[in-house]
Amino acid sequence: MYDSGKIIPGLAVFVLLITFPIWYNNLVCNVGAAPAKDPNLSKDMLQGVSFPNGQSHPPAEEMRAKHMNVLQGIHVTAKDYNAAKDGQKPTMSCLACHGGSKEKFCDSCHAYASVKTPDCWTCHTTP
Secondary structure (H helix, E strand, C coil): CCCHHHHHHHHHHHHHHHHHHHHHHHHHCCCCCCCCCCCCCCCCCCCCCCCHHHCCCCCHHHHHHHHHHHHHHHHHHHHCHHHCCCCCCCCCCHHHHCCCCCHHHHHHHHHHCCCCCCCHHHCCCCC
16 A cells, blocks of 8 residues: 555546546536427328228327337238228338338438338338
8 A cells, every 4th residue: 555646546537437437428428419390390180081991090299108009009900901990901011101211211210310210111111
């Protein structure tokens, strides 16, 4: 313990360097910020739109939060549509209204939200 004048500052520098990424992210990156809403999306954009099988479109906020679960649910139901409550096959016509281009719709939203785009197009036809 004769070198405590060197050890204590060395440990302080070590702790500072190890914890730097945490401090940097908390101070600079604004981790808690939610992505801004798209001003082009209108709340009444679904008025007058008719869906097959009497289905209704979930609200935009719900779709933003749970759209992958909705798509997976439709996918599972489509595999065994005879077991569905109404006996009708669900439709996957999302891109009819939401754009005809994977790059323009799917990829741009996933890039904006900084999430990985699932590989739906190995089985489905690319729009």
